Amino acid sequence: MKQTYFTPGPAELYPTIYQHLQTAMDEQLGSISHRSQKFRDIYKFTDEQLRTLLNVPETHGIFFTGSASEVWERILFNCVEHESFHLVNGSFSKKFYDYANALHKYAHVFEKPFGEGFDANEIEVPEYAELICLTHNETSSGVQTRTQDIHKIKRKYAKKLVVVDMVSSAPYPDLDYSLVDSAFFSVQKAFGMPAGLGVWIASQTCLEKAERLQKYDSMTVGAHHTLPTLWSHYKTFETPATPNVLFIYLLGKIAEDLNKIGIDTIRKQTEEKARMLYKFLDDSADYTPFVQQERHRSQTVIVANTQKPSADVISNAKQAGMVVGTGYGKFKDSQIRIANFPATSFVQVEALIKQLSK
Numbered sequence: 001m002k003q004t005y006f007t008p009g010p011a012e013l014y015p016t017i018y019q020h021l022q023t024a025m026d027e028q029l030g031s032i033s034h035r036s037q038k039f040r041d042i043y044k045f046t047d048e049q050l051r052t053l054l055n056v057p058e059t060h061g062i063f064f065t066g067s068a069s070e071v072w073e074r075i076l077f078n079c080v081e082h083e084s085f086h087l088v089n090g091s092f093s094k095k096f097y098d099y100a101n102a103l104h105k106y107a108h109v110f111e112k113p114f115g116e117g118f119d120a121n122e123i124e125v126p127e128y129a130e131l132i133c134l135t136h137n138e139t140s141s142g143v144q145t146r147t148q149d150i151h152k153i154k155r156k157y158a159k160k161l162v163v164v165d166m167v168s169s170a171p172y173p174d175l176d177y178s179l180v181d182s183a184f185f186s187v188q189k190a191f192g193m194p195a196g197l198g199v200w201i202a203s204q205t206c207l208e209k210a211e212r213l214q215k216y217d218s219m220t221v222g223a224h225h226t227l228p229t230l231w232s233h234y235k236t237f238e239t240p241a242t243p244n245v246l247f248i249y250l251l252g253k254i255a256e257d258l259n260k261i262g263i264d265t266i267r268k269q270t271e272e273k274a275r276m277l278y279k280f281l282d283d284s285a286d287y288t289p290f291v292q293q294e295r296h297r298s299q300t301v302i303v304a305n306t307q308k309p310s311a312d313v314i315s316n317a318k319q320a321g322m323v324v325g326t327g328y329g330k331f332k333d334s335q336i337r338i339a340n341f342p343a344t345s346f347v348q349v350e351a352l353i354k355q356l357s358k
């Protein structure tokens, strides 16, 4: 049976992808050179569509990586000499912090229990921290950091760099890139593509920092795809190594489709579908929303406690043609996670609610 995937990545594919994939094959994109004008036009198109969709200004470049977790390493290498600072409240934000330790950075952490979120006024960033690492949407627990709080943190610590992991929410968060130095995502979540491409947005200020660090004898910013290398190729819409041309093409076309709908509409639809799901969880005797504080509840990954073992809920949904995510880690048996990405329609969300209420 054909399933509708409500899993928070890999997720339901965006409906137009079949047609774009067909076009890509017809145009033989799998065989073109990444040093050709044809490829440069594809990169440029995707860059333009993402700029429109996410409101990215000229001060920031847009680069392609293998995945989002690769960007954790790249940004730490390129933008931290000694110290980073991390807000941690779940598995993904924790891994970002772990990467910093693995790269022998002095990583500061402010940690909250699973399911709790952060407010700007409680954040104290240590004096020598150079990079503030934030996760807009903690996919493991369904907690969101509000964009106004992210912006407030940067206003308070204007000299420090701010990077936002928006992997399981982009294009939903309306980030102000005059207050965000870097942000990144991968395509298998809210962009509704198969996995295999990361997108890294980084500012001129990040580039300058990387160039400064590169001059120090004892310092490495990495060998593979340093920010200065990515940026110098980006000037002509090229990449240092042979990239995933097919996915860069598909991402541009899906971003174009989302732009045709309009980002404001996409955001409103996301909020409306989230409202339906949370209302159902609030009213139901069989489920409760996991995240207590409404202001911290994710709009794109909804986490619910289940009365019944979650395996039963998941298997019943599957028989009805819907795949929902398991709880994360120790919540595997008592929670479900529901992705609310642009690829799933109101009708599909209604069908899921009907199934869960059985």
Ligand SMILES: *Cc1c(COP(=O)(O)O)cnc(C)c1O
Residues within 6 Å of the ligand: 009, 067, 068, 069, 070, 092, 093, 135, 137, 138, 139, 165, 166, 167, 168, 186, 187, 198
């Ligand atoms: C999925 C996810 C990642 C990792 O993305 P990959 O594409 O698997 O590298 C990082 N951060 C968050 C918040 C995620 O949801």
